[in-house]
Structure formats: C-alpha cells, structure tokens
Amino acid sequence: MRLLHVEDDSNDLEIVARTLKKRLQVGELVAAPTLAAARAALSNGAFDVLLLDLHLPDGEGFELLEQLRERGNAIATVVLTGDGEEAAVRGALKAGADEFLVKDPGYFDHLPEAIRTAQRKAANKLVESERRFRALFERTPSIAVQGYDRERRVIYWNRASEEMYGFSAEEAVGRRLEDLIIPAPMREGVVSAIEAWLGDRSRPVEAGELTLKRKDGSPTHVFSSHVLLDGPGGEPELYCIDVDLNRQKQAASELERSEAQLQQLAHYDPLTGLPNRTLALILLEQALNHARRHGHGVGVLFVDLDRFKNINDSFGHPVGDELLKQIAKRLATRVRAEDTLARLGGDEFLHVLERLEDPSEAGLVAESLIALLDMPFTLSGGQEVYVGTSVGISIFPRDSDTPVGLIQHADAALYKAKEDGRKTFSYFTAELGVAAQKRIELETRLRRAVEREEFILHYQPKLAVDGGRIIGCEALLRWLSPDLGLVQPSDFIPVAEETGLIEAIGEWVLRKACRQAVQWSRHGLPELDVAVNLSARQLWQAELPVRIAGILHETGLDPNRLELELTESVIMGQETLAAERFGQLKSLGVKLAIDDFGTGYSSLAYLKRFPIDVLKIDRSFVRDIPDDANDMAIAAAIVAMARALRLTVVAEGVETLAQLAFLAEKACYAYQGYLFSPPVPAEDFERLLAADSARKP
Numbered sequence: 001m002r003l004l005h006v007e008d009d010s011n012d013l014e015i016v017a018r019t020l021k022k023r024l025q026v027g028e029l030v031a032a033p034t035l036a037a038a039r040a041a042l043s044n045g046a047f048d049v050l051l052l053d054l055h056l057p058d059g060e061g062f063e064l065l066e067q068l069r070e071r072g073n074a075i076a077t078v079v080l081t082g083d084g085e086e087a088a089v090r091g092a093l094k095a096g097a098d099e100f101l102v103k104d105p106g107y108f109d110h111l112p113e114a115i116r117t118a119q120r121k122a123a124n125k126l127v128e129s130e131r132r133f134r135a136l137f138e139r140t141p142s143i144a145v146q147g148y149d150r151e152r153r154v155i156y157w158n159r160a161s162e163e164m165y166g167f168s169a170e171e172a173v174g175r176r177l178e179d180l181i182i183p184a185p186m187r188e189g190v191v192s193a194i195e196a197w198l199g200d201r202s203r204p205v206e207a208g209e210l211t212l213k214r215k216d217g218s219p220t221h222v223f224s225s226h227v228l229l230d231g232p233g234g235e236p237e238l239y240c241i242d243v244d245l246n247r248q249k250q251a252a253s254e255l256e257r258s259e260a261q262l263q264q265l266a267h268y269d270p271l272t273g274l275p276n277r278t279l280a281l282i283l284l285e286q287a288l289n290h291a292r293r294h295g296h297g298v299g300v301l302f303v304d305l306d307r308f309k310n311i312n313d314s315f316g317h318p319v320g321d322e323l324l325k326q327i328a329k330r331l332a333t334r335v336r337a338e339d340t341l342a343r344l345g346g347d348e349f350l351h352v353l354e355r356l357e358d359p360s361e362a363g364l365v366a367e368s369l370i371a372l373l374d375m376p377f378t379l380s381g382g383q384e385v386y387v388g389t390s391v392g393i394s395i396f397p398r399d400s401d402t403p404v405g406l407i408q409h410a411d412a413a414l415y416k417a418k419e420d421g422r423k424t425f426s427y428f429t430a431e432l433g434v435a436a437q438k439r440i441e442l443e444t445r446l447r448r449a450v451e452r453e454e455f456i457l458h459y460q461p462k463l464a465v466d467g468g469r470i471i472g473c474e475a476l477l478r479w480l481s482p483d484l485g486l487v488q489p490s491d492f493i494p495v496a497e498e499t500g501l502i503e504a505i506g507e508w509v510l511r512k513a514c515r516q517a518v519q520w521s522r523h524g525l526p527e528l529d530v531a532v533n534l535s536a537r538q539l540w541q542a543e544l545p546v547r548i549a550g551i552l553h554e555t556g557l558d559p560n561r562l563e564l565e566l567t568e569s570v571i572m573g574q575e576t577l578a579a580e581r582f583g584q585l586k587s588l589g590v591k592l593a594i595d596d597f598g599t600g601y602s603s604l605a606y607l608k609r610f611p612i613d614v615l616k617i618d619r620s621f622v623r624d625i626p627d628d629a630n631d632m633a634i635a636a637a638i639v640a641m642a643r644a645l646r647l648t649v650v651a652e653g654v655e656t657l658a659q660l661a662f663l664a665e666k667a668c669y670a671y672q673g674y675l676f677s678p679p680v681p682a683e684d685f686e687r688l689l690a691a692d693s694a695r696k697p
C-alpha cells in the first residue's frame with residue numbers, strides 16, 4: 001500500500017509513520033508538509049491512501065480534494081481535523097473524503113481502523129460510480145464514448161460507438177485509435193496532439209467537429225470532446241465523447257422540410273398548388289406597395305365558375321377536384337410573370353394584374369379568361385364538361401386601396417356580372433358597393449328568417465281552360481319579415497340561391513305544400529295536384545331525390561300529386577346531367593313541369609330527351625295577347641308542340657278574358673293568372689276550392 005500523509009506538524013508525521021508501520025502493511029509512506037508538496041507527490045505516482053490535514057501552511061486541504069475529484073482520482077481519503085470542526089468535516093466528505101478522524105490525544109490508535117474504513121468506502125464508491133457511468137455510457141444513444149490508454153489502444157467502446165463507427169466492442173478493444181476511425185490524412189496530427197496532451201495536461205486536444213471514418217470507409221461527421229483521466233495505478237486514460245452530427249443534420253433538415261411543408265400548407269392551395277387566400281392577400285399588398293411607388297394601377301379580377309356546384313354534386317367531388325385542377329392549369333397559361341393567380345376557395349379564383357396602365361386592360365384580360373374557360377374540358381373518365389365563367393373587376397386606386405377592399409369590390413362586381421347573365425364581366429361601381437352592402441344585410445336577415453321560420457306559402461289556382469274547374473295549384477313562397485314586412489320571392493330567392501340558404505328554405509316549402517295538400521283532402525276537398533318551384537341549386541343537390549322521397553313518405557302525399565316546376569334555364573348547358581337527375585326524380589312517381597317555357601331553347605328535340613309531364617307557357621307570351629301576333633303565334637306553337645308530345649300545357653299570367661278565349665281556341669289545357677285569382681293564403685285557397693267543388697258540373 002502507498003500512503004500519502006499531508007501534514008505540516010512534523011511530530012504528527014513521525015508518530016503516524018511509526019503507528020502505521022507497526023499496525024498496517026504500508027509499502028511506502030510519503031510525507032508532504034504542504035499542499036504543493038502533496039500535489040508534486042501525486043503527480044509523480046499513484047497512492048492508495050491519503051491522510052489529509054485540512055489546515056496547511058499554503059492552503060486548505062479542500063483544494064486538494066477538489067483537484068482529485070476533477071481528475072477522477074479515487075484515493076481512499078481520511079481527513080484529519082481538530083475538535084469542533086463538524087462543518088469542515090461535512091464539507092470534506094462532500095468534497096470526496098471517505099472518512100474523518102478528530103485529532104484528539106489518542107487519535108493515532110484509531111488511524112488503522114479509519115484507513116480500512118476509508119478504503120472500503122472508496123472501493124464501494126468506485127464500484128458504484130463505475131457501474132452507473134458504464135450503464136450511462138452504454139445506454140446513451142447517439143453519444144459514442146471510447147476510452148484509450150496511453151498508447152491510444154481502445155480500452156472502452158460503448159454501444160453508440162459500435163453503431164456510429166461500425167466496429168463491435170470486441171473488434172475495437174486493443175486496436176489503436178488511428179487505425180480504427182481516423183482517416184489517413186488526419187492520423188499524424190491526431191497522434192501528435194494526443195502525445196502533446198499526455199506530456200502536458202495544459203494542452204488538451206480541442207473539442208470540435210471532425211469527419212472521421214466508419215468501418216466501411218464511409219465518412220461520418222461528429223462533434224468530438226475529449227477528457228484525460230487517471231486510470232487505475234495512475235495511468236492516463238483518454239476518453240473521447242462523439243456526438244453524431246449526421247443525425248442532427250438529418251433532424252435539422254427534417255425540421256426544415258416540415259417547416260417548408262407547413263409554409264406550403266399555410267400559403268398554397270393543396271389541390272391546385274396555387275397561392276391560397278392568405279398568400280393572395282399578402283401578394284396583393286405587395287403589388288399595391290409596388291404600384292404606389294411606381295404610380296401605376298392594379299387590377300383585381302374575381303373569377304367565379306358558373307354552375308360548378310352542379311358538376312360537383314352530379315359527378316362527385318373527385319371529378320370536381322380534377323376539373324378545378326384543369327381549370328387552374330388553363331388559367332395559369334394566361335398569367336404574366338408579374339401577375340398573381342390564386343384560388344380563394346371553392347370555385348373562386350383571383351387574378352391580380354400588376355402595372356395596369358388603364359382599367360380597360362383588366363376588361364380585356366377578363367374577356368380572354370371567359371373565352372378560355374368557355375372551351376370544353378375532358379375529364380379522365382372521358383366526360384366532356386362545360387363551365388362558364390363570370391368575372392368581377394376592381395381597380396386600385398380607383399375603387400379601394402386595401403387588398404380586402406379590392407377583393408370585396410371585385411366580388412360585388414362579380415355578383416353584377418352573374419346577374420347580367422353570366423359568362424360576362426363587370427367593373428365595380430359605387431352603386432354596386434351600396435347594393436353589395438344591402439345584399440349582405442338581406443343575407444343576415446334571411447339566415448335569421450330560416451332559423452325562425454318566417455315564411456308562409458300562398459297558393460295560386462290552376463284551372464282547366466275547358467270548363468274552368470280548379471285542377472291544381474302552385475305553391476308560392478312569401479317571407480313575412482318582422483323588419484321588412486311581406487317580401488316577394490323575387491326579392492330574396494336570388495340571395496337564398498347565392499348563399500345556399502335555398503336548400504333549407506326549399507325543403508321547408510316542399511314539406512309545407514305536401515302537408516297542406518293532404519290536409520285539404522282530409523277536409524273532404526277534391527284531390528288536387530300541388531306544384532312547387534325548384535331552384536337550380538336545389539335540383540343539383542345530390543340528396544334531393546332522397547329528401548323528396550322522405551317528405552312524401554312523412555306527409556303521406558301520393559307522389560303523383562306533387563309537381564316539381566323547373567325553369568328551362570336550369571337545364572341549359574347541363575342536358576346530360578339534367579336528364580339523369582330528371583330520371584331519378586321521375587322514378588319517385590312525381591310529375592315534372594318546365595316553367596317559363598319559350599324563354600330558352602324551346603326545342604322539340606330537347607323536350608323529347610326529358611321525362612316531362614307539363615309545359616308552362618311563360619307569361620311574357622300571354623301578356624300581349626291578342627295584340628301581339630308574334631306572341632300569339634309562339635303561344636299557339638307551344639300548345640301544338642305540347643299536345644303533339646302528349647304533355648299537359650298550362651298558360652301562365654292570364655289576366656283577361658280575351659287571353660283565355662285565345663287559349664281555348666288553341667285547345668290549351670289549363671291556365672293560371674289574376675283573371676281567376678292571384679296567389680292567396682291557404683285558408684282563402686281552401687274557400688275557393690270549396691266553392692269550386694260546390695259548383696254543378
């Protein structure tokens with residue numbers, strides 16, 4: 001056993017030496033009267049036991065304990081203290097001492113026992129800390145720890161090192177560092193840096209990024225840190241701690257990728273790849289700033305597809321998506337490098353024209369976009385579909401100087417373009433702004449009206465031209481608004497259509513009319529047909545047939561007594577889809593009527609394609625009978641055509657006896673109009689019906 005006794009009292013040194021030689025197997029006992037002497041002794045060789053007086057002429061014993069701890073030196077240490085130095089003892093034990101002995105008069109006698117206890121504790125501590133650190137090093141993933149002896153031979157190689165460098169611990173232990181993982185050009189430098197460190201501990205090998213090599217020769221990027229420790233017997237051991245930068249770089253690039261993905265999702269429409277509304281607003285803001293600096297205009301084109309919803313509802317969303325992609329691609333062919341094309345959502349696109357010299361340029365672009373989308377699209381299923389386009393235009397700085405304002409105004413102009421008959425464009429005007437504001441207010445009120453069911457139905461009788469008996473009625477919607485009073489359908493149905501509220505309202509109308517017809521029958525009145533108007537949006541609702549079937553079932557109305565009125569314009573340009581939808585409705589057993597006939601195609605071939613039961617002559621052809629020969633000819637032709645096709649023909653808007661006489665002469669089957677009665681509330685209609693049924697045949 002080698003023992004170092006650090007003590008400045010020569011008397012004590014002598015007695016301790018004598019005592020220990022007698023009672024312990026001490027091979028060598030080195031006395032150090034100062035801390036400096038102790039440090040020198042420790043650097044010249046390893047000791048098994050340290051006896052340390054805490055108060056020395058050149059400092060406190062704690063300093064030595066700290067130094068030993070830093071170097072990982074595990075000498076069994078007994079501190080020698082004066083009486084009453086409990087705090088110092090606690091500090092020494094904390095700093096790494098294993099045992100203490102108070103220097104009272106007989107303390108020499110207790111020294112051997114204290115040394116043995118310290119040795120036992122130090123050994124246990126070593127075993128325990130070794131176990132902990134081994135487990136830690138072994139289990140830490142992606143931190144490779146390797147230990148090397150003075151000759152740079154591997155003495156320790158943890159699991160992460162196996163993974164990082166490809167050598168198993170078995171393969172690595174005993175081999176030199178430079179032969180394992182150091183690329184040839186670095187070898188000399190690494191060896192000399194380590195040699196220098198071993199020779200002078202104040203010149204450590206710097207930590208840093210290195211490119212080392214794996215077993216298969218491939219490079220690996222690591223951040224390498226190094227420590228020099230005293231091994232058993234005081235031999236230096238070099239430990240390298242390498243962090244895998246490949247993984248970190250991979251993680252960093254994954255993070256970058258996710259961030260880019262997030263950016264993409266936040267700013268681009270995933271379907272078309274075009275900028276979305278958020279990015280469109282940002283780009284428009286930039287365009288406005290640029291325009292302000294250079295004193296030119298910006299055109300904002302709100303592009304909206306006509307009847308896209310029909311395609312979505314009829315062919316399904318995947319087909320709708322495919323079409324939108326094709327539309328986006330086609331639109332993109334007209335976008336100049338400095339301009340922006342964005343998808344705002346649904347079937348709405350935004351085209352921003354920068355460097356606008358004159359507002360008329362925006363109109364020219366709008367015209368070309370409308371023509372571009374007017375050409376058919378061929379879907380992957382082979383279907384050829386047509387979509388019309390309408391465009392609303394606003395101009396910076398004339399109409400607004402904010403992105404939101406410009407988009408809102410372009411939207412208001414779009415509304416006007418749609419009103420003007422679609423496939424057209426319209427510029428924003430101040431009057432449109434007022435109209436748009438009014439529309440928004442109406443929309444808010446209408447939403448409330450749906451929730452509160454502020455609607456009622458009026459019924460207009462349909463009469464046989466021959467004999468004048470009531471053969472049916474048309475249910476016509478009215479809105480009893482608490483703020484606006486009685487609102488006519490022409491004042492709110494377009495907004496209900498635009499906003500989709502018509503779907504809920506239309507369902508209410510159907511249910512109410514069917515229920516009413518059943519109620520009249522229950523009151524003993526004749527069983528009449530009841531006609532209900534269906535809007536375009538309702539017709540293309542995918543679930544419409546199921547809904548109607550449900551209402552018929554729920555109310556108990558014979559399907560044959562329900563007549564669905566559709567205008568010609570709903571069908572125009574959508575003949576294939578319409579034929580399919582009409583077939584579905586017909587299979588429910590209901591009747592189908594074409595309303596406002598004569599205002600659209602009005603062709604025989606077209607009529608033959610659809611399973612129609614009733615033709616209604618638009619009142620514009622009836623109004624000027626008997627003064628307008630042309631209208632009379634048209635009305636007569638429609639009656640003849642309907643009869644040839646065995647369709648029931650009904651003339652609308654009959655106000656005079658002359659009109660009725662004309663219709664009778666042409667053998668028109670039925671009529672409705674103010675001549676007999678305007679649309680009236682259910683109770684009034686019931687009275688009309690009761691009076692009619694009381695009439696003699």
Ligand SMILES: Nc1nc2c(ncn2[C@@H]2O[C@H](COP(=O)(O)O[C@H]3[C@@H](O)[C@H](n4cnc5c(=O)[nH]c(N)nc54)O[C@@H]3COP(=O)(O)O)[C@@H](O)[C@H]2O)c(=O)[nH]1
Nearest residue numbers: 476477488489490509533534535595653654655672673674
């Ligand atoms: N989708 C739905 N649309 C509906 C519903 N209810 C009505 N409507 C649509 O509103 C349009 C206007 O309806 P309304 O103001 O009720 O006008 C009807 C009659 O009052 C009017 N009429 C009837 N006879 C005469 C007449 O002799 N002279 C004259 N000037 N007007 C008359 O015609 C309208 C009925 O027309 P039609 O529907 O074409 O048969 C209306 O056109 C509906 O489209 C609804 O529930 N859903």
